[in-house]
Amino acid sequence: MLKRVHFQSSILPYLLVAPQIVITLVFFIWPASQAVYQSFLIEDAFGLSTEFVWFENFEYLFGDELYLDSFLRTLFFSAAVAFMSMSFALILAGFADRVVRGATTYRTLLIWPYAVAPVLAGALWVFMFNPTLGIFPYFLGFLGYDWNHYLNGNQAMLLVIMAAAWKQVAYNFLFYLAAMQAIPRSIIEAGAIDGARPLRRFWTLIFPLVSPTTFFLLVINAVYAFFDTFGIIHAVTQGGPANSTTILVYKVFNDGFVGLDLGGSAAQSVILMFLVIVMTFIQFRYIENKVEY
Amino acid sequence: MASIVLKDLVKNYGKVEVLHKVTGQFEDGEFIVIVGPSGCGKSTLLRMVAGLETVSGGEIYIGDKLVNDLEPADRDIAMVFQNYALYPHMSVRENMAYGLKIRKLSKVEINKRVDEAADILEIKDYLDRKPRQLSGGQRQRVAMGRAIVRDPQVFLFDEPLSNLDAKLRVQMRLEIRKLQRRLGVTSIYVTHDQVEAMTLGDRLMVLNGGYVEQFGTPIDLYDRPASVFVAGFIGSPAMNFLKAKTIGGNVELSNGTRLKTNTKLDLDLTLGIRPEHLVADPNGVIELETEMFEQLGATTLVHGRLAGSGEQLVASMPGHVAQEPGSIMKFGANADALHMFDAASGKRLEQ
Numbered sequence: 001m002l003k004r005v006h007f008q009s010s011i012l013p014y015l016l017v018a019p020q021i022v023i024t025l026v027f028f029i030w031p032a033s034q035a036v037y038q039s040f041l042i043e044d045a046f047g048l049s050t051e052f053v054w055f056e057n058f059e060y061l062f063g064d065e066l067y068l069d070s071f072l073r074t075l076f077f078s079a080a081v082a083f084m085s086m087s088f089a090l091i092l093a094g095f096a097d098r099v100v101r102g103a104t105t106y107r108t109l110l111i112w113p114y115a116v117a118p119v120l121a122g123a124l125w126v127f128m129f130n131p132t133l134g135i136f137p138y139f140l141g142f143l144g145y146d147w148n149h150y151l152n153g154n155q156a157m158l159l160v161i162m163a164a165a166w167k168q169v170a171y172n173f174l175f176y177l178a179a180m181q182a183i184p185r186s187i188i189e190a191g192a193i194d195g196a197r198p199l200r201r202f203w204t205l206i207f208p209l210v211s212p213t214t215f216f217l218l219v220i221n222a223v224y225a226f227f228d229t230f231g232i233i234h235a236v237t238q239g240g241p242a243n244s245t246t247i248l249v250y251k252v253f254n255d256g257f258v259g260l261d262l263g264g265s266a267a268q269s270v271i272l273m274f275l276v277i278v279m280t281f282i283q284f285r286y287i288e289n290k291v292e293y
Numbered sequence: 294m295a296s297i298v299l300k301d302l303v304k305n306y307g308k309v310e311v312l313h314k315v316t317g318q319f320e321d322g323e324f325i326v327i328v329g330p331s332g333c334g335k336s337t338l339l340r341m342v343a344g345l346e347t348v349s350g351g352e353i354y355i356g357d358k359l360v361n362d363l364e365p366a367d368r369d370i371a372m373v374f375q376n377y378a379l380y381p382h383m384s385v386r387e388n389m390a391y392g393l394k395i396r397k398l399s400k401v402e403i404n405k406r407v408d409e410a411a412d413i414l415e416i417k418d419y420l421d422r423k424p425r426q427l428s429g430g431q432r433q434r435v436a437m438g439r440a441i442v443r444d445p446q447v448f449l450f451d452e453p454l455s456n457l458d459a460k461l462r463v464q465m466r467l468e469i470r471k472l473q474r475r476l477g478v479t480s481i482y483v484t485h486d487q488v489e490a491m492t493l494g495d496r497l498m499v500l501n502g503g504y505v506e507q508f509g510t511p512i513d514l515y516d517r518p519a520s521v522f523v524a525g526f527i528g529s530p531a532m533n534f535l536k537a538k539t540i541g542g543n544v545e546l547s548n549g550t551r552l553k554t555n556t557k558l559d560l561d562l563t564l565g566i567r568p569e570h571l572v573a574d575p576n577g578v579i580e581l582e583t584e585m586f587e588q589l590g591a592t593t594l595v596h597g598r599l600a601g602s603g604e605q606l607v608a609s610m611p612g613h614v615a616q617e618p619g620s621i622m623k624f625g626a627n628a629d630a631l632h633m634f635d636a637a638s639g640k641r642l643e644q
Contacts, residue, residue: 186376193344
């Protein structure tokens with residue numbers, strides 16, 4: 001039996017949780033409710049008049065081809081980012097798990113990209129791939145390939161995917177490495193004695209045994225690609241060329257602060273909020289329980 | 294089936310040498326037990342034979358093949374781990390079939406072998422379960438099953454019974470012995486439990502601090518231990534050791550008691566007497582000042598000190614014995630039950 005700690009009906013516990021509650025209210029609940037309220041309004045570009053329109057903003061969005069395009073683009077973008085960063089992280093962790101000497105240095109270096117702010121990460125990639133100054137277009141030129149992500153939408157998409165994935169590799173790497181190091185050594189040794197070579201051991205033993213981590217990272221990466229990549233896109237392509245890299249978060253910003261359609265932008269952010277809630281729900285409901293293998 | 298030869302085997306971790314020129318020849322079909330206290334290097338030795346640890350010096354042969362630089366996969370061995378090391382995401386059947394699939398055996402052949410092994414080990418009913426749904430003893434069987442389906446040249450056991458409860462351990466010990474006899478596969482078994490070692494092994498290799506103290510049959514080790522270490526390690530309760538010196542063919546204990554022997558030696562020595570070789574005798578010269586009686590039912594262990602010297606002494610007497618602590622009991626010992634060891638080096642001295 002747990003003993004129940006008893007505070008004699010004082011206000012102390014309320015005072016202790018108050019700072020957290022205040023922060024949550026001011027920075028999360030209040031802006032979120034404002035967004036929900038605003039999504040029911042239509043405002044003119046100068047902010048002189050507003051009209052309460054119920055769900056008209058949402059109706060408009062779902063009929064808007066640009067928005068649906070952006071939705072599909074976002075799905076593709078996050079799938080690509082998640083796949084790329086997770087597979088790279090998996091490979092790196094697989095090797096790091098086998099490193100004997102200098103393991104700490106290796107790990108530390110691999111974690112660095114995570115500490116880089118998204119905008120800076122984007123800036124790095126912009127420089128590296130700048131069609132006139134960048135080192136990669138220079139090399140690609142030798143191969144006869146013309147790189148210009150300011151004109152070519154597919155190249156622009158590839159670039160933001162790479163930049164976003166690169167930044168997330170470190171995070172995924174950490175989780176994969178931890179998961180791999182939690183596998184008892186003797187299981188891998190048993191595999192070796194059973195005749196499995198390293199690559200086969202990786203696919204038949206290590207990969208299935210880290211599958212709970214894979215599920216977890218899948219959600220985390222999807223959330224990251226959906227919501228945290230604004231800085232990278234803003235720095236690298238600003239959604240262009242011709243909206244080819246305008247994912248949902250960028251469209252919220254673009255329609256709201258550039259297009260000054262505050263109501264429509266708020267409606268989009270309400271939809272995004274709903275998506276976060278769904279993904280968080282999936283994570284808690286299915287993945288936390290799915291540690292079984 | 295194959296013999297195993299270890300030649301001057303050395304293992305270093307950095308500058309620390311943990312195994313010092315271990316040499317031994319294990320015959321085809323033999324059950325070898327490597328026994329020693331924690332940290333003596335016995336698991337390291339086994340893992341070197343398995344190919345899980347690199348060899349720093351010396352040679353290992355399995356059959357006639359030098360295997361020093363071979364991957365575990367190429368050594369044709371199977372190993373049972375202390376924690377069983379079953380693949381947690383696979384069913385029992387898949388666990389046992391894993392090594393066979395890698396060898397690209399046909400499905401029919403794989404199923405046949407798995408079913409056979411499951412029959413032998415009586416795990417037929419669990420073939421579709423996952424390891425976590427099994428008890429410790431069942432997991433142990435699966436681990437053995439995984440080893441025997443492969444039909445390897447050598448079995449390696451790394452303290453496989455240490456995670457089981459006492460009763461199950463005795464039962465599994467017998468089963469392992471029977472199974473090994475039946476299959477006739479050369480086996481190396483590592484344990485720190487001397488009873489396990491004595492009952493299982495055709496021959497025992499006693500390791501201490503990375504050195505081989507003695508290598509021989511269990512009875513050899515019991516009757517003629519090569520050193521104080523082996524003498525104290527093999528046999529339960531452990532052998533008594535008393536300070537002594539030789540005087541004119543007799544042995545004089547530290548309290549002045551003289552024991553008749555035919556020794557021609559003349560030096561300080563450590564005298565070893567097993568508790569079960571101390572025979573209660575009213576005319577006996579060894580006087581034991583009793584401190585405590587341990588009743589084991591069939592036997593009674595009398596703990597005490599050698600009268601007049603304070604050296605610890607244990608005697609094992611048949612049946613129930615109980616006296617006042619502090620009383621003096623007299624014991625005699627046969628001359629051939631006395632083991633003499635050099636006081637300085639601890640090595641056995643022949644009379």
